[in-house]
Amino acid sequence: MGRCLFHAVAVEVICVIGRLAVQAESLFHCVFLLELRDSCVFGCSMSECTNRTIALGFEMLAVILWSAAGCGAILGLDDFVDAETTVMGSGGDAPTTSSAGDAPPASSTGAEEIPTVPVLRIPLNDAYLGTMRKSGSRRPVFSWEASAASAGAPIEYELQYGADPDMSDAASIVTEKTQYRPDLDLDGELFRPVGQRYYWRVRACLLGKCSDFSPVRWFNIGRTKCDFNADGYDDVAVSAVGLTVDPGAIYFYYGAAGRQFGQSSNGVVFEPDGVGGFGVSISCAGDVDGDGYADVLVGAPYGGDSKVFLYRGEQGDRFSGRDVTELRAGGHSVAAAGDVNADGFGDIIAGGDGYAAAHLYLGGPPDVFRASFPITLADDGTAGTVDQTLVSSAGDVNGDGFSDVMVAFISAARHVVHVYFGNPGRGFDAVPKVALEAPSDDPIFVSSMASAGDVNGDGIADIVIGSSQLDRAYVYFGSAEGPSSRPDVTLVGEAGTRFGTAAASAGDMNGDGFDDVAVGTGDYLDSLGVVYLYKGASTVRFDDVSVVALYSLSDRQTGFGSVLGSSGDVNGDGYADLMVGAPFADAVYVYLGRPELVTPAEADASVSQPHQASRPFGVAVTRR
Structure with missing residues (x-):
């Protein structure tokens, strides 16, 4: 019984000292909580009680030095790491969910304000950064906007980034700054498909109160958007359009170190039967099916039907074009759309001659993509009788993490460019948000x-x-x-x-x-x-x-x-x-x-x- 009394008194003394040091009323309750955790209720020898008391003393010293008040800091319940520190998650150590205010208050000031969720800036969603062949190129700058709060104390930010979408292996960085760059290159695969996709998010904390984490974004390290054989080099496809009886063709040139690029082609895909103008338009499609290989989009606007062909990237040193999906949509103008619904798959868009609308296809696994129906982006009548539509990705022009697209509706009297904002899910909002104009009186x-x-x-x-x-x-x-x-x-x-x-x-x-x-x-x-x-x-x-x-x-x-x-x-x-x-x-x-x-x-x-x-x-x- 003596050892229990000794332990309890020592714990109370430690808590009183801590309360006097940091003026935190919440510490007044530490005696009971610490007693539940470490007292002789659980049974301990004199040496064990002594060791626990000493350990508590060190914990309280940390509270005094860091001004991290509240029992949560002493008991190890805080999931927020103070100072600019890196904590590597392991098997779920890093938090995977958060709710506003789940960290305990840091003092008895009564401040209950929770800072706003940080707005992420760079890397842009689905960005392609660095190369596996150049040291120092795989250290991206993470940047976000400052959160808002009226309290005078500095806001701290927790950045998490890792290779799993659920953030289970995430590194955790805490800083008062609004940007961070790793000291070392991020890891990536050296075998095809090379590189690695990374995910990141940020939350803000003030006086122990934390906002929700921002929506998760991702970027690609050591990968490139036009890498058809996934070897880490961007590749080039060039069209030769058949004007008479000669069929059109697409020539592929794979990237290579130094000035070796273009010494010879790495495959040719010829115009399929029954189409015309094969290769009038061509675009890298991004990774439409999520296999790590970039795909190629080719338009064929003439012939019996206007068509678009999606050729999937493949391993090897030659592009065969064997895996192809045929789409009945425009063809005079084709483009990668980026990732308009932020589901991790590249999307594509097509327009053409004689079309008063463009067609947007959402990427996905091969079976899902082939069964999908295009989303029609139609003119609102401002261009008059539309003779042609031109299409392009706009990038993420409003910074919300979703790629946006633009469509030019061309008529003899007027040109109108509509910008459509991306949004989550497979139900794309087909209402234009901005109409771009020229600063002149000429509408053409x-x-x-x-x-x-x-x-x-x-x-x-x-x-x-x-x-x-x-x-x-x-x-x-x-x-x-x-x-x-x-x-x-x-x-x-x-x-x-x-x-x-x-x-x-x-x-x-x-x-x-x-x-x-x-x-x-x-x-x-x-x-x-x-x-x-x-x-x-x-x-x-x-x-x-x-x-x-x-x-x-x-x-x-x-x-x-x-x-x-x-x-x-x-x-x-x-x-x-x-x-x-x-x-x-x-x-x-x-x-x-x-x-x-x-x-x-x-x-x-x-x-x-x-x-x-x-x-x-x-x-x-x-x-x-």
Whole structure:
């Protein structure tokens, strides 16, 4: 009995000291709780009681030093780790669910406010980051907006990231900052499919009260969006369109280290029977079925029926095209849609000549995708009688974690570009949220359009639209509300050069963290085709310093600049690369990214096919 009395008194003394040290009324109740846990009610020897009392003393010392008041801190019940610390989860150690306020209050100040849920910024959902071949490239920057709270104490954030969607293996980081970058490269598979998908989320805590975790987002480490054979290099597909009796074909070129890219093709897929215009449009589709291999989307708008073909990526050194799904939808314009419902599968969109609507297909396992029906995105009547629809991913232009899409409804009298916001589930909201306009009185302004990536580094995707009629290109910045209907930046080309014939994101070609934009002139009449590369920056002005001119050889009338491809990083050095088509020269020129981009820039490599007047090569090149 003496040892029990000794233990109880010692516990009470420890709690009183702690209460005096941190002024936390909740500590007044520690005697009873600690007695339940460690007292002689459970039976202990004198030495055991002494050891437990000493341990409690150290626990209380931690409370005093860290000002972590409340019995939860002493009893080890808090699931929030103080200071900027990494705690690796193991088999479910990391919390997988959270409810607001589940952490105990830190003091008796009466503050019950719970901070708002952090809004995630970067990495963007389904982003492709780093390479397995370059050390230091797999350390992504995690960034989020500051949470709101009226209390004067600093807000702390818990970041969790790991390779399992349920966060069971997540690393846990606690910091007062709103961004974090790992000290070491994240792990990824070295065998096909290479790389790894990671998931992340953040919550905010104030005085022991924690918000819910943000919705989980994901990104891909060491993988690339246009990697058809999943070896870690982006690949390129180029179309040769049959104009008469010769069938069209798609040529595949697999990425490789250094300047080996394009030395020979890695497979050819020929035009199926009964269609025409095979390859007029082509796009990387992303990973539609979730197998780790990128897929390819090919449009065939002519012939008996307009069709779209989805070819699935495959292992090996040659692309066979054996696994294909045929879709009856448009074909004049096809594009990856990103992941509009954030289910982890890439989605696709198609439009075409004579169509007053675009068709959106949601990705999924092969059996689910083949059975799905397209979602129709129709004009609201503002464009008049629609003759054609052009489609593109917009990226995530409102930062909500869902990819968005845009559709240009083209008529003889007016061009209208509608932006549709992604949303969860398989029921896509087919009501446009924004209508993009040109800052001029000319309603005929759309020649090309694309997601621009994130040119100003705010964590939200932007849009570029080329207008060859006006020799202009327009950049619309994304925001939490989506893009404004009017452009934020106008790029002005030389009059009469048809500047804006092609426009695309070039990715981050110089590795400065900002995506770059490419705009082509095409070489009509006697002008020399030129592609202008505009380097992104936090304050985007796109002045003369930020522009790099990409020229073709001295040849004119090659169509250089009228076709742009942005497949990604084809040589695996961590810099995005750009492809420029010259279909009348049967060639595609490759410009490799590097830290210093200077003007004029010459091509680093090229791919070509023997000239056939009836089947020009380079009519379309894959884009991400």
